[in-house]
Amino acid sequence: MAGSSHVVDSSWEQQLNKMAEQLKTFLDKNGKEKSLKKSASIFHQMGLLYEEQSKQDESITKKLSLIRSAALLNAAVTRQPGNEQFKQSLKDFCSDLLKTAGAKILDADLLKIAQEDKEMAENMRKETNESLQQIKTIPYDVTIDEQKVLEAEKIANTKTIQAQITENYKNMMKFVSNECEKIMGNPPCKYSITGMGSLARYEITPYSDFEHIILLEEGAQEKDNYLQVLEYFRWFSVIFQTIIINLQETIIPSVAIPSFKHVTKPGEKEFFDAFTKRGISFDGLMPHACKPPLGRIEKTKKKPWTTELIKPVNEMLTYLDKDEDLKNGYRISDVLMNTCQVYGDEQIYQQFTEGVRNALQSDQPSHHERLMQQLNEDLTNFDAFKSLSALNVDSKCNIKRLVYRTSTLFISALGRLNSIHDGSSFAIIHQLNNNNIIDDETAHLLSYAIAVSCQVRLKVYMEKESQDDYVGEEQLYDVFDNKVFANLMDTVGERSMVDYFAIVHNLQDVLRNEDDLSNFRLNITLTPFDKFRMLYLLQLNVCIISDWESYSQEQPTNTLSEDELWIRYYVANAYYRMHKHKDSLLMLEWLEERDIEDPELKVAVMNNKASCLYMLDRFQEALQFIGRVKSESLNLNLSDSDKYSLRGELAYVSAVCQYGLKEYQLAIDQSVEASKYYARVDQRDVPGKEKIRANCFYHIGLRLYDLGDYDAAINEANKSLQHYEQHNGSVNDKCNCYSLLGRCHLERDDYDEAIQYFQTELDLRLQFVPSEKQDSDEKIQVVRSEIQICHENL
Incomplete structure (x- = not known):
């Protein structure tokens, strides 16, 4: 890759x-802009500086500076x-x-071309909205036969929508490519603009x-003017990227401005472009991305290499077996x-x-090994x-990670493992079915899962008019008001979400437990146990009780399988979550009388029973059960992390x-013990x-307050309070800390400080409690009373 050195102008960097330091003063604690007018002025000045510096830069870095200038100038215009x-x-510019x-x-x-492309994008979005x-x-309560018909309709409709979007998206990029070719003049050789990622999978x-990449005709590298050939397509790509940036849907962090990171101190939030609606853009220039044709231009300390994705066919093919110098956070061989x-x-x-096909066939053993490692x-x-499980404590969820990739990644893996190179997940499933690798029912379930995942992602993006993957709320008043599950259900309905996760969990479970996938046959069915388990994880407690009332009438109670016992545990847990502790306790006691062989279930039943007894103020009995749980847990084959998590949970309940x-x-001692255990737990096992x-x-x-x-x-x-601030505790959690601090200072006769803490608590509660409920809210009444007491003492 020629010309990658950079002429450093220290005054320019300063x-x-x-x-960037000045911009920090215009940001809130989360790195978001407080004054668009002030930040726009900064972006405008930085954009002009990058354009000016580009005149001093050498070949490749000149292009990088111009791309950054385009992004910053557009950011200024969109804000003003x-x-x-x-x-x-x-x-x-x-x-x-x-x-x-x-x-x-x-x-x-270039601005007019971008506007024409923008109009094409708006038409595509309007058509997509209408189709969705x-x-x-x-509906949740349809019959099995009705459900199958509706699922088939959803699969067919989703296929049609994704095909429409893919065709429209390609037409937009063809239009810009054609304009770039006209602008640059006749190309010096034949070439192909080749799409990758979700566009190639028909899931754009x-x-x-x-x-995308730019493939050049084979033999171009042998021409005497090969450097000029490369320069033509590099500038082609810069102009293309500038037109796309002119759509004004490229967030500033995607062009990786070094100054923003340079001025950020450890623990501080970096600048986050919350204003720009993230939409059609090039792949980002961050170290973990870099998949535009210009590739990875800047080296980093940990990844001291560059890449370029403008190459003749055979040179591009060499990326298929490279590894160590191309791990940017993804593998180029995979996306190619x-x-x-x-x-x-x-x-x-x-x-x-x-x-690509020939390379994979000639490298089949190592290719299979790499695929298995990635899987x-x-x-x-x-x-x-x-x-x-993590959503129980999170206030937001990333639907791309949670819903889209939990299915599409593994369908893609099955395709590659079976040498199926059809682009879309639907096409891979169809071919797997034709090859008798999966049966008809499995093909239907997997296709339905893909349809749900695509629909969820489309609906969230279309509603937000942005590539924003999060549903939920950034800050909750109370952890018990967690809306993330409700928001997730709203996208496609409870039934589709329950079945989606039941399908993907079974798929992942089979893949995880299969040692040899070379002669693999995959068959998936959904059992009542699968659905109850997902209802439990999705906290659909009302649905669990409703389904249980009809399901229990059909099942004999004398011969119960392990799955049937687990279903009853989920029912007991649903009662507990609904604060029906007596009903929960009855079911748990019924389970205790059964001969439970599964040690995990036995411990879960006893653990929940201890919690029920505690909620019913039967503290001494609860403590006795905690002792039994500790004893029984010794029979579990737990990882160290899971052991610490269980012991931490038991210590926590003991403290209460x-x-x-x-x-x-004793309560203090048990709380200290619980904290120490949780400190040793792996974050991946217990995100909260x-x-x-x-x-x-x-x-x-x-407890120390109680002891004086x-x-x-x-x-x-x-x-x-510091821990809650660092780890997204709810507003109510923080308010409780302010209340405790206020009461401590009140007892010490530090009335001024007490008032400050109480007032902070009151202001926070008033933000989240509706005005019509504020006068009757018990916690608001208490804090107002405490403020009054402080003033009287002053």
Whole structure:
């Protein structure tokens, strides 16, 4: 890759760093802009600086500086669309770029081309919205036959929608490619613009990145003017990227401005472009991305290499067996295996795909080994069961990680393991079925899972008008008001979500437990146990009880399988979550009378029974059961992390029981023990472990307050508050800490400080409690009373 050195102008870098420092003063604690007018001025100045510096840069870094300039100038315009100076700067930049690139048409209007492409995007989005409205939500209580019909309709409709989006998206990119070719003049050789990622899989959205490479005809590298050939397509790519940036849907962090990271201190949030609606753009220039044709331009300390994705066919094929120098957070070999033709010479694209097939066949053993390694990594990183469990403590969920990748990654893996190179997940499933690797029922279930995953992602993006993967709330008033599950269900309905996770969990479970996938036959069915388990994980407690009432009438109770016993445990847990502790206890006691062989279930039943007894104020009995759980847990084959998690949970419940018995010192000791155990738990096993530790610190503070040790109580309350702040504790959790701090200072006659803490608590509660409920809210009444007491004492 020629010309990768950078002419360093320290004064220029100092100016950029100074501007980034100034921008920090306009950001909130989460790195979001507080004043668009002020930040727009900063972006405009930085954009002009990057354009000016590009004149000093050498070949490749010149192009990088211009791309960053385009992004920053567009950011300024979008934040102040009425600012004529900003608009003129952007217009001048586009004109100067064409001169720098040596374009044949110097008066081409890159802003007008972008506007035409934007109109195509808006039409695509309108069509997608209308099509999505036609997909019916499957009611929860339909019959099995009705459900199958509705599922088949959803699969067919989703296939049609994804095909429409893919075709529209390709047409947009063909239009821009054609314009770039006109602007740059006749190409020096034949070439193909080749799409990758979700575009090649027919799973693109109207807000997705354009991941692509530029393939050159074989033999181009032997020409005397090969450097000029490369320069033509590099400038082609810069102009293309500038047009896409002019759509004004490229977030600033995607062009990786070094100054923003340079001025950020450890623990601080970096600048986050929350204003720009993230939509159609190029793949980002961050170290873990870098899949545009210009590739990876800048080296980092940990990844000191560059890549370029403008190459003749055979040179591009060499990336298929490279590894160590291409791990940017993904493997280029993986993304090159599934591509599609977008624009240019079809024959060049066919030569490349033929080369990919030949390379994979000649390297079958090591290729299979790499695929298995990747599959095992994905099974760990995208474990549906653990991800759902984590949502119990998270206020938001990433639907791309939770819903989309938990299915599509593994369908893709099955395709590659069986040498199926069809692009879409639906096509892979169809071919697996034709090859008798999966049966008809499994093909239907997997196709349905893909349809649900695509629909969820499309609906979330279309509703937000942005490639925003999160559903839920950033800050919750109370952990018990967790809306993330409800928001998740709203996308496609309860029935589809339950079945989706039941299908993908079974798929992942089979893949995880299969040692040899070379002669693999996959058959999936959904049992009542599968569905009850997913209802339990999705916290659909009302559905569990409703389904149980009809299901239990059909099942004999004298011969119960292990799955049937687990179903009853889920029912008991649903009663517990619904605060029907007596009903839960009855079911748990019924289970205790059965001969439970599964040690995990036996411990779960006893553990829940201890919690029920505690909730019913039967503290001494609860403590006795905790002792039994400790004894029984020795029979479990647990990892160290799981052992610490269980012991931490038992210590935590013990602490609460000791408090109920007014044994304050014992309660403190148990809370300290719980905190120590959770500190040793792996974050992946218990994502909410730090919030639990914050709870422990808070309860230690409460007990110290009860014992009259106010200084020590203040220390624990501050420790708890700091933990909640760092780990997204709920507003109510933080308010409880402020309340405890206020009460401690009140007892010490520090009335001014007490008022500050109480007022902070009151202000937070008033933000989240509706105005019509504030006068009747017990906690608001209490804090107002405490503020009044402080004023009276003053």
